[in-house]
Amino acid sequence: MKLLPADTYVDGVRAGDRAVLARAITLVESEHPKHAGLAQEVLTKLLPHTGRSRRVGISGVPGVGKSTFIDALGMHLVGNGHKVAVLAIDPSSSITGGSILGDKTRMYRLARETSAYIRPSPSSGTLGGVARKTRETLLLCEAAGFDVVLVETVGVGQSETVVADLVDFYLVLMLAGAGDELQGIKRGILEVADMVAINKADGDNLPRATRARAEYRAALHLMRPGAEPVVTTCSAMEGTGIDTLWASVVDVVAKREASGELQHRRTQQQVGWMWAMVHDGLRAALRAHPEVAALVPVLEQAVREGRATPTSAALRVLGAFLPQSQA
Structure with a gap:
């Protein structure tokens, strides 16, 4: 995907350019780590117009x-x-x-x-x-x-x-x-x-x-x-x-x-969206962690065979992911 400068996305979206809008949506939908920063820059600049x-x-x-x-x-x-x-x-x-x-x-x-x-x-x-x-x-x-x-x-x-x-x-x-x-x-x-x-x-x-x-x-x-x-x-x-x-x-x-209910609802949604993104990020980081990735198949098999409880297995996963914590 060929990227555009942030201001080109912003100006095109604001002008109602469908081609640029489609490319901006593709940008924010992208799972590529290198696209995330640009996507958030574009969204931040467009936020006052939403x-x-x-x-x-x-x-x-x-x-x-x-x-x-x-x-x-x-x-x-x-x-x-x-x-x-x-x-x-x-x-x-x-x-x-x-x-x-x-x-x-x-x-x-x-x-x-x-x-x-x-x-x-x-x-x-x-x-x-x-x-x-x-x-x-x-x-x-x-x-x-x-x-x-x-x-x-x-x-x-x-x-x-x-x-x-x-x-x-x-x-x-x-x-x-x-x-x-x-x-x-x-x-x-x-x-x-x-x-x-x-x-x-x-x-x-x-x-x-x-x-x-x-x-x-x-x-x-x-x-x-x-x-x-x-x-x-x-x-x-x-x-x-x-x-x-x-x-x-x-x-x-x-x-x-x-009544003000709509504004309150949207404000609460914004906070909820923030935490949803935090949870998504944590799940992705957990799955990508090398020690966790190596440990998970072993623990899943142990749970299936009754050699470990789900709780003890979960605690070991968390311990591998956050060794400095008391998980």
Whole structure:
């Protein structure tokens, strides 16, 4: 990868140059140690130009039509004068490590819009499919002038709650008539969701979607009394309910902004991001430590065979990594 001077990245991103934005994102996603310093210099210079977008996370059960929904929502937003960035976190290929779902082909209308930018990104096996560099990519898109950033995650499950630490508003898409809807998703998702939207509320499925909305409202009233998320229906295919859905997002975020909750949330997220990077760095350093690397296979085998407890093995790893400590 041919690197540019830091100011060239900064000026290009600020000017909305898509080619430079793409190269800046590639830079911050790079795992090469020599690229890290330049990436952080670029991000630091762009930081004053970030924070002005609405950040919305979108998850959903398999088959719910996330990409079709984002395509419809994105077209609605673009049609109303917004600039929309979509960070689509794909499962990583086990062979190449790259994205495998091809989001641009699934968001075919939005991909052609000059006011939209779609960036597939491999999850790289990170918790909940949220790529480690998604935070920095989000900041780059904000600095490039995108006022709505949609973060689409791989699927739905306990680990997907990680996305709530990236965004201002968290939307979970559900299906009606799929059977045991409330049993089919993790409780943790509903504990952090700001909205549950039943998609495919059209044709013969409309009555089922309407019933599902009432069922979710009742269940969430019991689960989160006094803090129930918005529950609505929509049809991404027909484009119905999208305007009402987005109006609810805007209303909730505006109230949080007026109360100071939004700023507090983002401040806490920044600190959380810092510690997440510290933890990532420590894990990488631990794995790369020569003595630890030699010791781990021996200790893993001892744990498998019952010759060592997991705790004693862990203490030996820590002792090798931090010999001066009392680990």
